[in-house]
Amino acid sequence: MTLTSFGPANRIKRSAETHPLTWRLRDDGEAVWLDEYQAKNGYAAARKAFAEMAQDDIVQTVKDSGLKGRGGAGFPTGVKWGLMPKDESINIRYLLCNADEMEPNTWKDRMLMEQLPHLLIEGMLISARALKTYRGYIFLRGEYTTAAKHLNRAVEEAKAAGLLGKNILGSGFDFELFVHTGAGRYICGEETALINSLEGRRANPRSKPPFPAAVGVWGKPTCVNNVETLCNVPAIIADGVDWYKSLAREGSEDMGTKLMGFSGKVKNPGLWELPFGVTGRELFEDYAGGMRDGYKLKAWQPGGAGTGFLLPEHLDAQMYAGGIAKVGTRMGTGLAMAVDDSVNMVSLLRNMEQFFARESCGFCTPCRDGLPWSVKLLMAIENGEGQPGDIETLLGLVGFLGPGKTFCAHAPGAVEPLGSAIKYFRHEFEAGIAPVSAAVPPLARPIVVGA
Incomplete structure (x- = not known):
């Protein structure tokens, strides 16, 4: 793991004036x-x-x-x-x-x-x-x-x-x-x-x-x-x-510098102190070095698992709260993750939602029951056993667990990547829906909420 503040080819050195x-x-x-x-x-x-x-x-x-x-x-x-x-x-x-x-x-x-x-x-x-x-x-x-x-x-x-x-x-x-x-x-x-x-x-x-x-x-x-x-x-x-x-880039509404990073199959995964307002493309290409040979960037998250997925064309967004909000999600922690073209988004989301469901404190019903429900639906879709209407149910859960619907911000953060993944990669979710002839009647499909 790289923990450095050096720029491209180590040409930019850290100093008290620029890297507090x-x-x-x-x-x-x-x-x-x-x-x-x-x-x-x-x-x-x-x-x-x-x-x-x-x-x-x-x-x-x-x-x-x-x-x-x-x-x-x-x-x-x-x-x-x-x-x-x-x-x-x-x-x-x-x-x-x-x-x-x-x-x-x-x-x-x-x-x-x-x-x-x-x-x-x-x-x-x-x-x-x-x-x-x-x-x-x-x-x-x-x-x-x-x-x-x-x-x-x-x-x-x-x-x-x-x-x-x-x-x-x-x-x-x-x-x-x-x-x-x-x-x-x-x-x-x-x-x-x-x-x-x-x-x-x-x-x-x-x-x-x-x-x-x-x-x-x-x-x-x-x-x-x-x-x-x-x-x-x-x-x-x-x-x-x-x-x-003065440390922030022109156009940024956030002041100072921020520790930003990139993980995933990039050439130089790491952590750097950068001024607010740098673009995601600078972070991805100049610092993280782009994708490793043989891989293409499919999607990225700008600031942790609780932020929405963005596409490669969104890399030109400035890395500050308002800049990332313009392309539809949140800055979060500022440590981005690259998703390569070998990753199935349904499997990735199932893994994420399992984490969030397990970490729920269980206090409020939407979070306690809604997140495990999303995991069960995603597991079925991942195995090619999804039923007609499952994607709509997932989108319904994204709405029911959104901001202002739960006791704290855990559930809204958990479903934000789910909603964005369906928005940009719906075809991958649809691929896991079983043919109508093989569909199990809804009343015969047990979903043990909260299990």
Whole structure:
């Protein structure tokens, strides 16, 4: 797996001016520990925030920068921070880092935590100062054992250096930080399910309102941000809003840079820090190197398994939320997957929907029963045993499980690729429908919903 920010033929080098997230990375892929991190201007932004900026000024700076959540939803970070209560009498507040990262085809947060753990800690330290939170948790996907090891070591280094704990940098501000490994459920990526899991409860999403900023962990005000989101904060504080905005390409409504990648049968699968607004074609051809010899690009997803499929002609779309929305889906995590011409879309969708059905928390009926139903229909079509009307039933499920129809966003994300696959590759689904003469009467076809 390539974890690099180099451009075509390594002509574009990383620098602090153009690659705020990745310029400190070591070429050998080893972690950057405290001494090296500080030698590379690490914690300078934290010192500036503590010595020169009022807490509300930090919030306003992040808001003015246009930083948006990098976990997939893209909610403005400064706006989210502004929802935390202003009442100074509320002295127990929490900052949570969402490091669950179980979106298939996505590994960007893993790279940051394994190789630049102090960047995340510095981002959380500045954020805690801005939000007046006295305790933070990194809610980490349990399978990320190397990331857990590196983060725990970095936390201890920061404590020993007076960058965590009591009276940080002589400011009188206290902040404790803990690494919490979760049980490994996709639904924990939803912030309120994460909060429930952290409290030791079943990882079900909560009803909103109240939002976590008002009633979060153990009933206290809580802010939840993604790993990559928090890692952007030090550069914004150190170098300013105008510089940060200038990083994005013309035409992009999203500011700064983004970790983007490509997986699948491409020549150079990997992960790169690129400005918002690059085209999918640049990402696919210049960085991922196009398809391997003998394969053709059939379709691609722009940002994880929960985003819709696009065709090769959509590669000219700009990689930012609005740019991808123009061609009919979402930016998601920004890590794309190439589907080659040897892949049957029905089989691919059956595999995806099995994952999403298994990962449903089971709380609401459309998700709990609808996703297994889609899997059964897809399995029948995959085996050439589909019945007339099955495709229409699948499209009906796409509508019934869409945005606003379920308790959280799990089901809408699960059916988005299904709807787009039928839209662009319906003939492959039709090929799995049995001839009418072989059709089994509907009442004789058992579908055990939820099994």
